[in-house]
Amino acid sequence: MTARDTGTEQLIKNTAKNLFFAEGKLHATTQEIADTAGVNRTLVNYYFRSRDALFDQVFHDAQKELLDLLDEVIDSDMAFKEKMKNLIDVFMNQAMQFPYRELFIITEMNRHDIIESKIARVEKVNGMLQEIGAEMEKGTIRKMNPRHFLINLFSMMAYPLVTAPLNKIIFNMNDQDYTSLMEERKKLIFETIFPQ
Template sequence: MSSRDTGTEQLIKNTAKHLFFAEGKLHATTQEIADAAGVNRTLVNYYFRSRDILFDQVFNEAQEDLFQTLDDVFESDMPFKEKIKNLISVFLKEAMQFPYRELFIITEMNRHDVINAKKARIQKVNTFLEEIQLEMDKGTIKTMNPRHFAINLFSLMAYPLVTAPLNRILFGMNDEDYSALMEERKQLIFEIIFL
């Protein structure tokens, strides 16, 4: 019985992630993935049997990676302001490397009508929302529904990255200039959300 070359399998998956998350080619074909990986399309089919299975594996891993990143921040014992500063830094760092990851996750959720909201995940988010409410009660952030605070925070971080190609054209910026702008944005977001 022959053994599978997990290096090739991982190469194909990593290439698909790069195409989807870094280049924004959310609907890349099996042939495009094979070409970018430098392998024969038959190998993609051998390891994943279909484009949908490859997409599902990439989606599941991306979703878990994103949740793990958020969990690491939400579950830390840092004071709230430090926690938010760390969240902004970590999120923007990853999003600058993979600006289309969240868009891919949302697209795949819509395509499959999937909401993978486990009870443990909901409890972690609720704990974070409780922390936000405590900060509002202290007067360090503007009073609002804590869900709005979380949505505003993620919007301030994600939107400029999802719209980066358009923004680069509108502002006449190259990739390096736009990356510098996003680095400046980390502090700006922090200053916007705290009173």
């Protein structure tokens, strides 16, 4: 069997993910990945065959991680409001850790002209849109195209973390200040979505 398992394979992949998703180093070379992981570059080829293969794995992992997060929240049997509160908390925690994960997915899609994906899940999304529509009828949230509701939600959660380096400069804030602002933000987004 494939015994031994020194953890090197995982180490390399995790280091790559950290460079891509956390540090936003979307141009990182195999050398940079290996150096950051503290291993010989050849091991990238030993474990992943090629740079492209590593990228493919990371790309698919990123998609899966994103879907798993959403599924866990969406498929829960909480009430809508609780569900949203939970979503904001879980998603933003991950976004604070890996602000550039979606970005990595998108730039890889653009790089390879990928125009479709397993991410679709038409039924699930439609179910979600319907649930949102029902809440609008009930009057818990403002009436609008339910797609805009989702887009607003994810925009408000994700974008400020993508643009963190810029925002820190613009608002003259240090890392700690900005983290506080993002924590405070969870509540704010919830209140924006459920007005009054």
